[in-house]
Amino acid sequence: MGANAVVVDTQGAATDSAQARTTAVGQHLRRWPPSPRVILAAALVLVAAQAVARASLVLDGHLYWDDLILAGRSSAMPLLSPEFLLYDHDGHFMPAAFLTAGVATMLAPLQWSAAAATLIALQLLAALAVLRVLWLLLGPRPVVPALLALYLFTPLTLPSLAWWAAGLNSLPMQAALAWVAGDALLLASTGRRRYALTGTVVTAVALAFFEKSVLVPFVAFAVVALVARVDGTSSPVRGAWRSGRPLWLACGAVLAVWAALYLTVVDSQLRVPAPAEAAMFVHHGTSLGVVPALVGGPWGWERWPPGPPWAIPPTGLVVAAWIVVALAAVVTLRCKQRTGWVWAAMVAYVAASEVAMMVGRSGPDTVYEIAQSLRYTSDSAVVLVLGVALLIRAPSRLDTGRTVGRHVARPPVAAAIVALIVTSSLWSTVTFARSWDANPGAGYLDIARDSLARHRDVPLLDQPVSLMTLLPVAAPWNMASRVFGPLTDRPAFASATPELRALDESGRLVSATVEPTRWVVQGQEPGCGTRIGQAGGEVPLSGPLMIWEWTVALNYHASADGTVSVALGAGSPVDVPVRAGLHQAFVRIYGTGSVLSVRPVGPGLELCIGSGTVGVVVPGTEAIP
Known part of the structure; x- marks a missing residue:
């Protein structure tokens, strides 16, 4: 018992x-499912995680290429002047970006911290805007944080985030794409006119940052129409027009005003590539760019300094990514109702971005790898996530024999897929950061800024900055006087100096010499050379010079302190300060001919000019102590 x-x-x-x-x-x-509060908290945690991950990339960055042009222009012109704001920047019309860069430069001249702060703030704004529109499309569903994660960590947006000038274009547009689509949805569902007002204002602001933002209201219209389509509404296009008419009309007026201003300012040099070229651009931009990024690629990046990195996905990843996209299309088209137009809209937007890149950037000197830089398709990340949200929103078909879609849609499976893509994306972020940091010119600004601050006693002749910092195609904004113009703690840039100094390729201030092309001929007067009286005179050279900007080593003996005017041929004269006694001056002068014209400015000054050199400045190896 x-x-x-x-x-x-x-x-x-x-x-x-x-x-x-x-x-x-x-x-x-x-x-299960969790409460809306839990879902929202999870989404905000993801936004915070992205902010930390992307901030670690941004804060470790540096001013690069166009960033220096934006900063240099802001110090050379009044901040609110039309010449500063209404400027054709390589085909871009971006007054708000100029203004933002100008304010940041004024607060922290040539300091990356100010640029990084604007990028982090704009990225956070875009992330919250995407969260908002996903919430409006899907409601408090657990899939919202998953879709948000795909946008937050996609490598598609990396290159435009790390580069300040590119981020000032792309990030406001990303935020506007999501925000205006959300306003359009709210206007259609509530009829409240305030959403038409805010949507119009956001569109106008985005246009002021980037001309591609003309697509913002069209994307918003497409989202409203596609929502009606997948929800089974008859005449979705007509319904979208009627429900959002105040917003569409207001945005149309903004676009009309903007277009008139754009066509006045920008002289676009558009080029239609040949079919073979277009096919190569599409291949590089799609198969080697956008499609691998959809699964977290490319994993690897290449760059030719001083150019920016571009994606180099392995062949296996490219094939796998295309298989994933094809399976997603087959599953959603077979298991979901009315999703064909959603796929067509996503493809059309990516295609439009690539066409804009081709007609605006293609040319005989353009390499196809530019399409792999991902900068020209970064805003597609928002549109693609919205498209996936619409696919999820679409009702399932009633055929119980099709179980693939339901199997994939189970929370553990969906979470595992998203986790794999995010992990892949984070690895691509790490490899991008390594490539971005591998820039030989990255330390040039820091070294030069410190060197200039320690040697403010002698004026500097202007010179181009390091080729790893800005190439001559950026002239005149590649000149040291333009790049370092925003700094207050530096020597003056002048056309004449008593001591020849120059910045070397590393940014150090070093002593320099004039590499002779011609010589100043020693005059015949004993003990003087060539005497220059009050009326002025000519100093012969050893031969003619072609028209160029030359540097003259002028050896003189002056009777008193004063100023002399020096010109080469018919070129513009340069005022050169002189001191009493035997001294030397280095003069930057533009012109052509075989004689220098020297004329004292003011009474009581006479000079004796000795032999010297005329040529180009060559930096030495000895740093200024």
């Missing part, structure tokens, strides 16, 4: 344990 009782007790305990586990599982299932 005792043994039987023990067996009965054990079986009863096992039964109680099984019932407890069943009850616990049932309670867990009753807690």
Whole structure:
């Protein structure tokens, strides 16, 4: 009896344990799906995680290429002047970007911290705007944080985030794409005119940052129409027009005013590439760019300094990414109703971005790898995530034989897929950061800024900055006087100096010499050379010079302190300060001919000019102590 009782007790305990586990599982299932508050908290945690991850990339960055042009222009012109704001920047019309860069430069001249702060703030704004529109499209569903994660960590947006000038274009547009689409949805559902007002204002602001933002209201219209389509509304296009008419009309007026201003300012040199060229651009931009990024690629990046990095996905990843996209298309088209137009819209937007890149950037000197830089398709990340949200929103078909879609849609499977893509994306972020940091010119600005601050006593002749910092195609904004113009703690840039100094390729201030092309001929007057009286005179050179900007080593003996005017041929004269006694001056002068014209400015000044050199400045190896 005792043994039987023990067996009965054990079986009863096992039964109680099984019932407890069943009850616990049932309670867990009753807690799924989680509450809207939990879903929103999860989404905000992802936004915070992205902010930390991207901030670590941004804060470790540096001013690059166009960034220096934006900063240099802001110090050379009044901040609110039309010449500063209404400027054709390589085909871009971006007054708000100029203004933002100008304010940041004024607050922290040539300091990356100010640029990084604007990028981080704009990225956060875009992330919250995408969260908002996903919430409007899908409601408080657990899939919202998953879709948000795909946008937050996609490598598509990396290159435009790390580069300040590119980020000032792309990030406001990304935020506007999501925000105006959300306003359009709210206007259609509530009829409240305030959403038409805010949507119009956001569109106008985005246009002031980037001309490609002309697509913003069209994307918003497409989102409203596609929502109506997947929801089964008859005449979705007509319904979208009617429900959002105040917004569409207001945006149309903004676009008309903007277009008139754009065509006045920008002289676009558009070029239609040949079919073979277009096919190569599409291949590089799609198969080697956008498609691998959809699964977290490219994993690897290449660059030819001083150019920016571009994606180099392995062949296996490219094939796998295309398979994933094809499977996603087949599954959604077969298992979801009315999704064909959603796919067509996503493809059309990516195609439009690539066409804009081709007609605006293609040319005989353009390499196809520019399409792999991902800068020209970064805003597609927002549109593609919205497209996936619409695919999820679409109702399932009633054919119970098609189980693939339901299997993939199970929370554990969907979470695993998203986790794999995010992990892949984070690895691409790490490899991008390595490539971005591998820039030989990255330390030039820091070294030059410190060197200039320690040697403010002698004026500097202007010179181009390092080729790894800005190439001559950026002239005149590649000149040191333009690049370092925003700094207050530096020597003056002048056309004449008593001591020849120059910045070397690393940014150090070093002593320099004039590499002779011609020589100043020693005059015939004993003990003087060539005498220059009050009326001025000519100093012969050893031969003619072609028209160019030359540097003259002028050896002189002056009767008093004063100023002389020096010109080469018919070129513009340069005022050169001179000191009483025997001294040397280095003069930067533009012109052509075989004689220098020298004329004292003011009474009581005479000079004796000795032999010297005329040529180009060559930095030495000895740093200024």
